[in-house]
Every structure is written in C-alpha cells, then in structure tokens.
Amino acid sequence: MTDPLADQLARLPAAALGAVLALGLVLVLAWTASVSRGVAAGRAVPASMAHAPAEAARLLRQGRRTTLSADRLLWRVGGWGLFPVAVLLIALVPVGETALLPGSLGVVWANALDVVVWALVWLLGWGANSVAGLVGGYRFLALALGYELPLMFALVAPAIAASSLDLAVVADAQSSLWYAVWMPVAFVAYLVGVLGFAVSGPLAAPVGSEVSDGALAELSGPDLLVVRAGRHALMGAGAAIAVPLFLGGGSGPWLPDAVWVVLKALLLTGALAWAAGRLPTLRTHQLMEPLWTILLPLVVLQDLVVAVLVVSGS
Amino acid sequence: MTDSSLVVDLAFWGCAVVAVVFGALVFVVDSMARATYALAVSFVATGGALLLMQQSYLGVIVVLMMVMEMAVMAVYMVMFMGMNPALMPMSMVHSHRTALGASLVTFVVLGSGAVLVPWPERRGAPSPDVTEALGRAIMESHMLVMMAVGPVMVATIVVGVALSTARTRYDRLGDDLDQTPTDPPLRGETQRGGRRRDR
C-alpha cells in the first residue's frame, strides 16, 4: 500500500504546472474579452489591446476607498471572489489529457460555481452601504432567478446526449456532430446564462450605467480592477466550459487537442464579448417575463427533443 | 472506509470544524447578511464533508442548492426581520432557555446515537457511479417519490404566489384581462400608495 501523502506530493509538480497554465489561460481569456469589448464599442484594435493594461495601471495607481458603515468584509469578499470562481471554472475544462480538476460531475460543478456568483454580486452591492450598490445587487438576483433555470436545463441537454455529467466524456461523445449544431436552443440559453453571470450585455443592468454602475458604484483602485477582471474572466470561463459541452472539446484537424480547446475558447469568448458590447442593456423588470415564459419552456422543449432522439437511438 | 488516509481525515475534520464554527457564527454576528452567508459557508463545508465521504453527487448538490437558497434567503431576512438588517445589534435567538434545552437534548440524542449505535460492517461495495445509481433509484424503485413531488411543487408555487402577491391580475388590469399592460405596469397603484403616506 502506498502512502497517500507521498502520493499526493508526487503529483505536486504536475498540479503546479497545470495551475499556472490554468491561471494564464484565464488571464488571456479575460484580456480577449476586454479587447473584443473595445472593438465592439468602436475603438481601433490596437487601442482596444492597450486598454486593459492602461486601465490596470490607472486602477493600481488609484487609492482605495471605503464608505461610511460599509460591511467591508462582505464587500471585499464579493469583489475579490469573482476572479477565483472563473479560475475554478477553467480548472474543470478538460484540456488535452485531462482537466486540472477532473471528475464525473463536472457539469454539476460548473453549475454550482456559477451559483456562487449570485452570492458574490449581491454582496458586492450590499457591502458598500450605498443606494446605487443595493439597487445593482438586488437587480442581479432578480436576473439570476430568470436566467438560472434555463441555464440549468441547457447544461442538462449535453448530459442527456452523452449519458454522463463528466465534461471529458461529454466532449468525447461529440465526435460526429457538435452539440451546438443539433441543440441550438440549449447553446443559446447557455450563452445567455454566461452573459448573466458575467453581468454583461443585455443582462448588465446590475452594473447599469443609468444607476452609476450599480454594484460597482463605490469601487475604486485595485478593488474595481479585480471586479472588472473577474467579469471578463467569467465570460471567458463560461465560453471555455461551452467548448466541451457544445463545441466538441478538443476535436479538430491537424492541431493537438489542447490547442483546439484553447482556440475554440478564445474565439467564443471574443464573439460573446463582441455581442455583449453591441447588444443594449435591457431593463430588469422587462427581462423577467421573457426569461421565464419564453426561454425556459423552449429549453425544456429542447431537452425533450434531445431525450427523444437519444432514446430512439439516432 | 476503504482509504482512511491522513490527508482525507484532516480535510474532513477541517470541513467539520468550519461547518460548526460558521454555524455558531450565525447566532453571533450582528447583520442578517453576515448571518445568512455564515450559514451558507457552513453548508458549503458540510458539502465538502459529504464529498470526502465519497458521496460526490450529494456533496455538489448541497453546495449548489444551499448557496442558491441562502442567496434568496438573505433577501427575505433583510426584508422581513422587523429591524434594520445590518446596523443594529441583533439576536437570532428567541426564548433562550427552551431553545438551549431543546438543542442540547437533540444534540445529545443524535450524537450519542452516532457514537453508541453498533454500526454494521459494510457489506458489498458502493455503486461505482453513485449518481447513476441515484438516477435509477428515482426512476425505478422510488418512482412514487418523484410522482408525489410534482403536485407538491405545483401546490407550493400556487400557494406561494397567491399568498405573496397582494395584487393579482384583477388589480392590475381590472376586469378586462385582455388589455395591454401599461408601462410601468402598476403606475396608478403606486401613486395611491404614495398618497397614502401623505395623509
């Protein structure tokens, strides 16, 4: 019998390398989202590429602030927690041989992590003891109630088709046809969910410009930087999870699997961020009904179609 | 337990201590938000403990559901506790003596049960995929549970909505339910509410 502790230690170098690569991937994806966002807003490509570094420098130079009777603990947890959630999501994605955090329940874990964002954004709005922040935090929960069920049913569709909740198995099951192609509604609902937990695009009302950036209203300096980075990273992480779920994982000609995964994630992040930059922010109380009464039944119907096709064995 | 390694033991006890400490914090902190999220952390740690007991699906579902429920519960706690939810000293304990007695008795009964009952040795091995086993159980042997849950949930929705909305479609639209909703939907109502304060 081997010593489990020694066993864990033997895996340390591989784990360390994997962790560094995952962190690097999150940063690259977040930056891609930022660049694409800039292009969508009408900036030139070089200016968009320089935007993130310049803003990082600006915000790192800026002082920190806290507000009267703020709940600083909860406020900071909310802000600094977003980026780690994105990193954990990326760690679930099978790249090449295996994921950094492999497991038979990858799909459910992805779901659990996106729910953690509920808590974080609300805390971010709550902690500052500010009207704008409160409005933003509460708007987020309202939207979350709307986008979460469609997102969950969208996550279930590939799992039905692959008869597994393991992201690696789901990816491998798409050798003939990507799930995005034959379950488009689930794919769209998933992407809406990604926009939701990245708080951007049509679902950006919680940080809406018309309430002084809502949940972000009282943030400055590094505290704001990590939240902005976290939102871009969450968009990138959401796109990366879509790769094994809907875009065939690492399958592709010529290049190694790992490269395909990263490439697909980058492309989807760019496309998603561009769309988020172009679509108008919709008002929360206008979004609830369509999310519940149009998107939700459609996704359930999509699941039905998938289940019937799977059972009938086609 | 098949592999009772030191690492797993340590992690388990870590989770257990976090769960208990944060559970206790619920009654110590002075803010509804802190109390609710302390409870959420406690539940997440419980989920971690379940994972270490190789109940992977149960573990992840505890994390998923409890974070979600706590996020919504925080909103209710803030709304319905009859005092400022963050800036006043508060107590989450009611009728101290009874509560303390009841919890102590429960703890002793359950705790002694866990320690004193001669647990049977495990016969056979757990299913290689507990999630799949659970799925089969729900759809085959425990179908009745599933059948019963549906109507119960519908009843919950209907009762919940009926109790929580003070104004239903008749208040919004009058008798003519087919007319287009106004923008904003409840305008007249709000203004009446506003005037009521002026009284």
Add this chain to the structure above:
Amino acid sequence: MIALAVLALLLAAGAFSLRAVGTALAETRSPVLVLPVASGRVPEQHALSRYHVRWYAASVVFLAFDVEMLFMYPWAVVVADLGTGAVVEMFVFLAILLAAVAWARREGAFRWA
C-alpha cells in the same frame, strides 16, 4: 485535492502581489473613508435597510422549481438506458411545473416596478 490547494495558493499569492503593487504605485496604504455617492449630498440615512424586493413572488416560484434539478441531473445520466418510460415521466413532471409557471405569470408574479 493537491491541484485545488495549489490553485488556492497561487490565487492568494496573486491577490497579495496585486495589493503590494497597488500600495507601491498609489504610495498609500490605508483606504480613505468617504460618504456613499449621492449627487453631492450627505445621505439622509444609511442605505442598508429593509430593502423592498418587488420580485419576491418570482423568487417563490423559483425556489419551488429549482428543487426539480435535484432529479434532473441523475435522470440525465440514466435516461438513455431506461428508455421511453423515463422520458415520459420526466416531461409530464416538467409540463405540470411549467403550467404552474404559466399560471404564476398570469398572476403577475414576474412583473414589478
């Protein structure tokens, strides 16, 4: 588990160095205490309060509905094996729930403001 530990360590190190760089560049350590933003006015009262959540009806519907996901994930794994019966069963179940959602919509549970 070891990967999780390494990730946590890396993230902590990253956050720490970000703070350090920030402190060095801003040439200050302590945050300044300010009033919450209110158009140049001193707020009349603390914003943290019993916040009126207009969408509580929607949250009730959600809380009842999301319990369903407990069954959905294990079901997804076995449905291909179990066949038609399982599909019919689950979607009748979902249809009943969606009917409740439709009713809730008619009652105005998803409208507010």
Add this chain to the structure above:
Amino acid sequence: MRGRVVTLATARPRVYVVEAPGGRYVRAETHRELDRRGWQPAPSPASADALLIAGTLPDPLRAAADVLWSQLPGPRARAEPTAVSSVPSTLDGLRACLRDRAGQLADRRGRELDEATRWVRSDSARHDETDHDDMDHDDMEMAPGGLVLAQGAPDRDGLEMDALRHPLGPLLDRWPGGLELVTTLHGDVVVEAEVTWWEPPHPTAPPQTGRADDLAGGWDAAATVLSLLGDERQARLARSVAPSSPEVGDRVLRRLDRLTRRGALPRTAGEVLHTALADSVPALISDDELVELVSGRDLGDVRLLVAAHAPLLQGVVDASGSLDD
C-alpha cells in the same frame, strides 16, 4: 519605471463630468472633447481621476461640490471651466495635475483619512439647531457613524418596508444642471419625488460659435440617453450629429426607436426623443408633470426619463435660454 507606469495610467484619465446650473453648452462641449481624445467619462466619483464641473456653480452648491471632491479616491484633479472655448485646455490641465507627483503627494498628505464623518457631523449639527432634541443617547444608538437608520413606510403591497430618501442631483453626471430631485425609494422604485431648481449665479447665453442646429438640445438628450443605456458608440454618433451628415442622424434615430420597441427604454422617453429629433418641438413640462412622470418608476427609468426630457424642463430652459429668445 514608475514614470512610465504613471504615463500609461494617465494616458486617458477618467473624468467625472457634472453640469452646473446653466452649464449645458460647456458640458456638451466637454463630452465632445472627451470623444475627440478617446477619453471615457467616469460613471461615478468613486473610480474617477478628475472632477469637472461645467459652468459656474451658485454659492449654495459649493458644499455639494466639495462632497463630490472628497469622494474621489486620488490621485485626483478638479476643474470648473466656464466657457466652451476653455474646455480643451482644462482637460490638458487635469491630466498635467494627475501627472504631477509632488502635487498629488501634497494633496494626499493634506487630506484626512476620514472624509465622511466631518460632513455627517456638520450636517447633523445643522439639524440639531432646528430640532432641538434631547435624545442624544438614542441618537448614539440609532445613528451608527452619525447617520440615522431608514424608517419604515407603508407600501402599496400592504407591507411595511424601509423607505430611503435619495437625492438625484444637484451634482450628478449626465443630469440636467440645477435640478435636484429628492426621491423616496421603496427598494428600487421611486414612490415620491420633490423638485428643487438651483439657479445659475448669472444668466448664461448660448455660445456664439455655431451649433445652432442643436440649441434645442434634442441630440444632446439623445446622446445622454444612449450613454445611460451603456451604448457609448451610438452616444458618440449622437453627439457628432450636428457637424456630420443627416444619415448619421437617421441611424441614431432608428437605433433609439428600436431600443424603445424592445423595451430597453421607457416608452415615454423614446416617444419624446423621437418627437424632438423629428423636427417638432415637444411641449415643455412643469415640475408637477416631472414628478408625475417619475413616480412609480424604477430608479434607472427615472434617470432615462429625465435625460430624455432634459431640454423640455422648465428650469433648464430658464437657465440656458431657448431658441425663442
């Protein structure tokens, strides 16, 4: 190294732009100048590098400007341009001030770490003179940090929740100069509002330098609304409409109509913008009508509605002159 980082950090400072009473033209020019430079305005004082108050502040609003100034985290710079022609040099000055290390260090050294309590204290002192209460003990308990707790108010849903009094204006970005709308909020819904107008210290005349085509402010209002919706690209187009072609105007108008149809914009706001931009001047609205317009609305909707109606508000027209003058 530090120098290079500072240059990068101040390449495009974020300016919090506020309109003083009667400062409409200076503010509009400021936004155009920011567009030309590719600088983005700051959405709140919290993350702003600089505070720019367009126009001349009347004395009663001096304290409000100081509160805003105290909310900037620093390094910080402030300016109050009073003429359209001085806007570019003002922005240059702001950036130079942000880059001046000695000056910034001095500013921070002269700054208290607690910029909140003194305002609260002076504010409550003012109240005490009139209220004359002997509830000091209660005050200590009920007023953490010197601010009182929100009090409950009955709501249309038959519940008692806390109501917040929250001012929009006098000094708010993308908000008509001089308007102070004190709202009573239940959650994020405005149930009541009070209007106050602050007058400019001296009447400001429209600038002589052209732009007569937008003196009624329709395109300016459209740009503000688009910017509040987070659509900076279209907002830039709207701001540039006057000098550029009518096709651009059509594009912006179509965009606004689409946003209205999709419900991204309150219908009333969309309609009034459409009327203003399609060459017929909508009727002015009084303060009472303004209150009527915003009550029952979501806080965000209130911002959009006020922005759309800005050129039609009696106070704005009085302060900055209209086409008829």
